[in-house]
Amino acid sequence: MSGYPNNSGYGYGPSPSQPYSAPYGAPPPAQPYGAPPPAQPYGAPPPAQPYGAPPPAQPYGAAPQSAPYGGDYKPPKDNKLSAPYGAPPPSSSASGYPPQSAPYGSPFASLVPSSFPPGTDPNVISCFQMADQDGSGFIDDKELQRALSSYNQSFSIRTVHLLMYLFTNTNTRKIGPKEFTSVFYSLQNWRGIFERFDRDRSGKIDMSELRDALLSLGFAVSPAVLELLVSKFDKSGGKNKAIEYDNFIECCLTVKGLTEKFKEKDTTYSGSATFAYESFMLTVLPFLVA
Template structure:
């Protein structure tokens, strides 16, 4: 793997002086470039959690409870509104567009409109990790992080976003004052977009060269699912 081209393409190098020294796992980033942590691998879903448990071994009771609370028909799957409600018990009420993005990224490969226990447990665990990162950077406990903190938080999640890309991201969360401020909901949305697109790109760039050849069809099929409808 060629790492020099990754590390030279972004300014948030592990030694960047404005970053707290405890924010980075140097060893981890040295080998990841911009490509981030391995994606959570949802357990293969069973058709119902009654059948074979469904939840991965060691799933905490509150996660199982949150799922079962909303899966009233005990089908073993929940839809987006139910997911929104289930996450409220552990995190907060997320915007429906964040929920749709989470559904898409953690979806059951056999049913794109619902998720099962395995995916739910993976998603819950991922959000827990992201919540801890968010709180580490929300130093004044305002519930919001600014753009520099966002950059550091994404870096801590394993995504060293190049400056040109980061500028585009920040402009999307600009509140009109020229500054971006993100609450946890927006942070999850933003991070999931970065994670999702990076993972999709990585699938095509198997050699980790930092570029890949895409056909028009594959480009469109990669990108359109991220353009979520909210009706």
């Protein structure tokens, strides 16, 4: 009525009564935030995912999608299958490794059945069998002490423990036929050494004789160490200044063990008497031998 033309020609956009038509190829208008996506026509394929995008999440409880026939199958990482909760662990044999062994340091680690070496003296076999009263194939420290006493080789229980440790390298305090045979023949050898250096046939060896006996076994000790050894292993408390056969065995075993300990700490030890070796022996012996 005013005479002015409508505003379609002045750049103000289409009139409210005319719907806006997007140019061909332009993207669809953005949906308002929270609005549902537009429904796909029935039978239409799902919209393609952009390259590299993760697959769409499956609804809770839905079965996983199976790979198409002939598709690439990727096993779980490191080929480790997760077992259900409460299921036993997989067998170690499947991995190629032996089953887990007993804890390291077990005192019974080397306590395995043994047999008499070929050619063993029948008297030695009979002696062991008489000591093994329960027929277990092993004898303990008290049984070994009694068995050696039957051959006029009387030893204190401390000497017996040293012998058992020397031939088993454990504190099991049990030995089998093989170890018993080694103990028996070694004692015979040591008795021969003792009798050879017991020049006056007194049944004892004094300080000078002990020095020569230890040298024959490869141990060179100083006069101060010799005096300490004799005073510690003399049954008379140092009055006789001599050592009998049973204490001679314990003395030799003690010197052998301490020398090996010293070698572990001082690799330059060559078997000759040194100041460091003498100091080590004089320091340890008073506490080791009661």
